[in-house]
Amino acid sequence: MCGILCGLARSTGPVDLRSSKWAPMWEALLLKNKNRxxxxxxxxxxxxxxxxxxxxxxxLHLRGSQVTPQPYQPHSECPAPLLDRxxxxxxxxxxxxxxxxxGGLDGILDDSHLDTNDTAAVAEFIAQNVGDSPSLLKGIAKLKGEWSMCFYQLDRRRLWFGxxxxxxxxxxxxYPSLAGWVAGSDLFLISSVTAGTEMDPPGFWTELPADGMYCLDLRSLDEAAQTLNQALESTPQGPDASSFSSQFKxxxxxxxxxxxVSQVGSEDFLPSPLQDINSTLPSVSESDQVVDYLLATTLPNEFPVLPEHTTAVxxxxxxxxxxxxxxxxxxxxKLIQSPKPHAARLGVLFSGGLDCIALAALAHRHLPLDEPIDLLNVGFENPRVQKAQSAKSSRGKKRESAALDSECDSLSGAPIKPVDAASATVDDESVYxxxxxLTGLSGLAELKESCPGRQWNFVKINITYKEAMEKKDYIASLMMPLSTVMDLSIAMAFWFASRGEGVLHDDNRPYSSPARVLLSGLGADEQLGGYGRHKxxxxxxxxxxxxxxIKMDLGRISERNMGRDDRIIADHGKEVRFPFLDEGLCQRCVVVASVPQSRSALPQRHWREAGAEDVRPARAGAHKGGNGAQAGGAVWCADSKDGARTRGRNRSDLKPARH
Incomplete structure (x- = not known):
């Protein structure tokens, strides 16, 4: 994880932005990127x-044997970059x-070179191909993994970013107006995160779309600036600045x-590593197989036999x-700076849903058994619990509860208005x-049973109303340019969870997670039909x-989720990784899209039938509601309120509409 910050100013000499009129915003950008x-x-x-x-x-050093300084210049005779050199x-x-x-750079970055410093390898490739745009774009398109980048091509004075x-x-x-930029009153800026100052209010920043690479031609921009500058000097009253407002872009x-296919290899396109979703519709017999499977009456921990083809998929x-x-x-x-010999290198953002339980169990497969794994579970002080307990004898209990429902965020339970905790009759732990x-603790029990021998650090991250409100504005500045109430609710949960400060469930000892890498289940619901609206x-x-x-969900995931989550979690010097959005897995989902079982978040027994013997969250889904992969089978049985699979329903209720 790293922070990227670029500023382009109109000047006849070197500019120290920390001592310019943009200093407050630039200093804030430096600080927030340093956190990353x-x-x-x-x-x-x-x-x-x-x-x-x-x-x-x-x-944030996570690859290679030593820290690789950035901005990185391959084949450079200069010393490592120093601040303001x-x-x-x-x-x-x-x-x-x-x-x-x-993966993507054959023989340099692949499964056998996961310890190779990827920054240096990518820089070497770009340096060798920067003069040949088709080869450059084709190579960048092959990169497999989570990335954003910005590089300056010195000979042609081009700034690439994407x-x-x-x-x-x-x-x-x-994006500044050309007139404002030429006059020195505005900057062109690229950053991993916003500043959150009075100089960059809402509307100042735009999230760069994840729709390709962009290239700013500084030569043509300089020529246009000189032309505009001459016009400004020759016109006493000055030209209408609004006429230049869109010319920078x-x-x-x-x-x-x-x-x-016809565009692959063209200078104007990057060949996409992902195909369009397979829209081949399943046959009526395939659809009926799904219905038969869902209606099979078995005990909770028993698994009916799936068709051989489905099991193979x-x-x-x-x-x-x-x-x-x-x-x-x-x-x-390894965490060299950690005083503990077996400190956790990995954490999982853990709500107890099927997606995060699966990731934790699969991580168990691939990490040494003597390494603990941190399960980060956040709970906000819930005023509904406090109020319900303190108002048990009140005749107005229902009205108060309804009012409190509107005061609490429905996703995380974070309070919007304070409640007098002194009037609560419950202990401190129960309010979280x-x-x-609850689902997290159930998931922990499943992991201990299915994946024995591992130290699972279930970290209870309990957030009081007071602390949530103290951090609210800062977290809101991190998630910008997104600004909805739902964005804030999710951002607050992720920020506190990724901070990793809480108490261990086993003994209530204070604990701060040292893990620098976190796994997130994002992408499971979007690809596997896990939301109630999919049903x-x-x-x-x-x-x-x-x-x-599903195609719509995947198409908008970058603007709705990805940038926000990266900005929030990276603020703690942590890196979030998304296995469900791995290119190989996404491609697998695309290829088998015509097989209905693989396109949906069907009940948890699918994982067992698929051979994932270390993933058995049969009880963990019991607390989950009807949205998300956690619900188990949301495409067909989202209206089962406790998240369990539907029993005893008519076949016609489960069949898709015939179109």
């Missing part, structure tokens, strides 16, 4: 004619890179992702997910028994409608 990369900070400044480009990078190096590029690459096709790493951009070229899915987890956990470096805590879509439009809904 505490192991190294470095800057380079490039000047030419009337332009001054400042590139700043921060590094004016560069005169001979390297063809300077790279700021954020992410993890698990995110992977799923947007798993954040980049935000501020005209100097940025877009190279979009494309899966069209699920085994391949299990293998793909297992490989995705392996690639993301085996490359984590929100749904995710609604299936009921109303059949398989074709379900496929369209």
């Amino acid at each position: 990369g505490p192991d190294h900070q470095g800057s380079l400044v490039f000047t030419a004619n009337s332009l001054a480009l400042t590139m700043h990078s921060t590094v 004016v560069s005169a190096c001979s390297s063809p590029i300077a790279l700021s890179f954020n992410g993890e690459i698990y 995110r992977d096709c799923l947007g798993r790493r954040s980049l935000v951009v501020h 005209e100097h940025i070229r877009h190279f979009p992702w494309s899966s069209a 699920l085994r391949r899915f299990d293998e793909a997910l297992s490989n995705a987890v392996r690639r993301r956990v085996q490359s984590i470096p 028994n929100v749904p995710d805590r 609604v879509r299936f009921d109303t439009a059949g398989w074709a409608g379900l496929y369209e809904e």
Whole structure:
């Protein structure tokens, strides 16, 4: 995990943005990016004619035997970048890179080279191919993993920037007006995170779409600036500045992702690593097999026999997910700075849902048995519990409870208005028994039973109303440019969970997780049809409608989730990784999309039938509601309130609409 920060100013000489009029915002950007990369900070400044480009990078060391300074310049005769050094190096590029690459550069970055420093390898490749745009774009498109990058091409004075096709790493951009930029009253900015100051209010930043690579031509921009500057000087009253408001973007070229075969190899496109979703509809007999399977009356821990073809598909899915987890956990470096010989290198954002239990169990396969794994479970002080206990004898209990429901976030249980805790009659621990805590503890029991010999550190992260409100504004600044109430609710849960400060469930000892890498189950619901609306879509439009809904979810996941989650979690110097969004797994889901069992979050017994013997969350799903993969079978039985599979329903209720 790293922080990327670039600023392009109009100037005739080197610019120190920390002593300029933008200093408050720039200092805030430096600090927030430093939080993301505490192991190294470095800057380079490039000047030419009337332009001054400042590139700043921060590094969280997670690959290679030693820290690789950034911005990184391959084949450079200069020493490692130092803060505010004016560069005169001979390297063809300077790279700021954020992410993890698990494959795509044959023989350099693949499964046998997970300990190789990916920043250096990517920089070497770019330096060798930067003069050949088709080869450059084709190579970047092959990179497998979570990444965002920004690199400067010195000879042609081009600034390239972009995110992977799923947007798993954040980049935000501020586009100035050309007139404001030429006049020196505005900057062009690229950053991993926003500043959150008065100088960058809401609307200042734009999340860079995860739709390809972008290239800013500094030569053409400089020429346009000189032309505009001459116009400003020759017009006494000055030209209408609004006429230049959109011209800055005209100097940025877009190279979009494309899966069209006819466009592969073209200069104007990056060949997409992911195919479009398979829209081949299952046959009536296949659909009926699913219905028969769901209606099978078995005991909770018994598993009916699946068709042989379906079992084979699920085994391949299990293998793909297992490989995705392996690639993301085996490359984590040892915690040299930790005083404990067996400190946890890995944490799991753990709500007790099927997705995170599966990730924890698969990580168990691939990490040494003597290493603990931290299960990070957050619970907010729940005023509904307090109020319900203290108002048991009140005749107005129902009205008060209804009012409190509107005051509490429905997702995390975080209070919006304070409640007098002194009036509560329950102990301190019970007020944090929100749904995710209960399912988390059930999931812990499943892991201890199914994956013995491992030390599972269940970290109870209990957040009081007071602390939540104290951090609210800061967390809101991190999630910008997103700004909805739902975004804030999710962001607060992730920020406190990834901080990792709480007490251990086994003995209530204070504990701060040292794990720098966290696994998230994001992508499971979106790809496997885990939301309640997927069932609604299936009921109303059949398989074709379900496929369209899933395609829409994958298409918008970068703008709705990925950038926000990266900005929030990385603030603690932690890196979140998404096995369910591994390119190999995504491709597997696409290829087998016509097999209904593999496209849906069916009941947990599927994992057992698929051969995932170490994943048996049969009881953990019992507390989950009807949304998300945690519910188990949301596509067909989301209206089962306790999350258990539906029993005794008519076949017609479960069949898709015929279209």
